[in-house]
Amino acid sequence: MHAQMTEAAAPQLHPRNRGFVWRDAEYQPGGLLDAAQVAQFNRDGYFVLRGAFDADTLAAVTAAIDPLEQAQEEAVRAAGGDLQLSSADAITFTTHLVTRSPLLRDFACHPVFRGLCRALVGPHARLYWDQSVYKKSGKPQEFPWHQDNGYTFVEPQQYLTCWVPLVDADVENGCPWIAPGRHRAGTLAHWMTPIGLQCLQEVPDAVPAPAQAGDMVVFSSLAPHRTGPNLRAGSVRKAYILQYAPDGAMAYRDGQPPQPLDDPQRQFLLDAAGP
Template sequence: MKKEEMFNYKKLTAEELKQFNDEGFLVLKGVLKPQGLEQMRKECMAAWAKEKEAFDPNKSWLQNSLLVNIHHQAPTVRDYYFDGPMVDIATQLIGPNVKGATSQLTFKMKGNTKPFGWHQDNGYGELEPYNALTTLTALDDTDRGNGCLWLIPGSHKQGQIRVQQSEEQKKSQSEIVVEADDNLAVPMEMKAGDALIFNCWMLHKSDGNYSTDRDRRILFLRYADADAIEVYNNGRPRLGKLVRGNSKFDEVKQFESDI
């Protein structure tokens, strides 16, 4: 199936660019066409079933909710990640030189009532320059009943928030929770096939999935400047496949993401 039959490509308008700069986020309707949504669900669920079991409250949030490098197992995700509509949008928001920084499934299956506290994505993997972009593509309708995302418009303007963690917390990969005012939060309710994009400093959280019959499945893709470095890793370049332009780092230019 051709990519044009699965994905809706678009260019952000001047109004949308202004909203992103002012509020730090955008919701894009119908980025996945019905055929693309169906195929992506099929491939993602096959990969999930290989590695994951039913929700277990005794397991960590990593074990219950995340499956990393999903593009290795799902060809439609790989096409979407490396040459889909999010790449064109990333070049508008980041610049002409862009690499893929993260691909993973972020699922809250029915029964997973564990909330995920306020945080910035750049708090979990601090990249510089600070223009990394998070994209969340909904594989299900997401709303307050099944654990949709909440964010605080304009909170990206605070910049990087430093959270102190002990060595034990770092080793156990415990959550990084930031103080935030719930009264300012806005729910990001989406239809399956929509995409939410936001700034790396955006404060966001999610509540548990209290639905008895609906999952909340999201494809998480992160893009960064092609020369972005990992601040937490002695300034080493973040490895990721170049999706547009070039990089000054040979490691990035030579990186093959599917190895």
């Protein structure tokens, strides 16, 4: 993680973001998305894809993730209650699940993700990152405004985040909120907070993106987003997040040479993997 350590008064660009120009996705007749979805993605930086997955698929994905998340929750407790971004009873981040579950590896290659990548990433997309994020109600905690490309700076800056709710997600239990239109400036500077990196403070035009189990919130790596706390007592808001980047994308970390996103175990080519 790389962040500016001082709080920005007004949104600033990330120091590596020079000369960025947003590249509009083009509507492809006969593809997965309709023209309105592509237009909303270009204008607002996100859209909600309704009915992407059936109940059996979601149940199998949830059953694969639950024990891995449980182990992560236990590891967080063993570490004293906080481990990286995870916090016991509040939020867990459980990463690289495709390396631990053949079912999740297959899911990452689901025709819906292939169709989304063809529409919004390009003909050769790789899985860049996958993680579950479970929000507990024991210690309600938001996850602050950030862009996914604010964590590790990737070029090209435009890649895709697929936020897959495994339960119905709404404002009360911590669905995503989006700052529409800000993606078009590219990556913003982020500052460190105790609960994650942050790039914006006040967002008067923020819009919630509630989604039911089976839907998917699809957003750009450059769309600033946050999730609210889970205020529904005794519930867990479960999401699985998969990110896809164009083949050839590189990660830039301070003090290190650029690194290709091509780990064969978890950053496989979508067009070459799976059924």
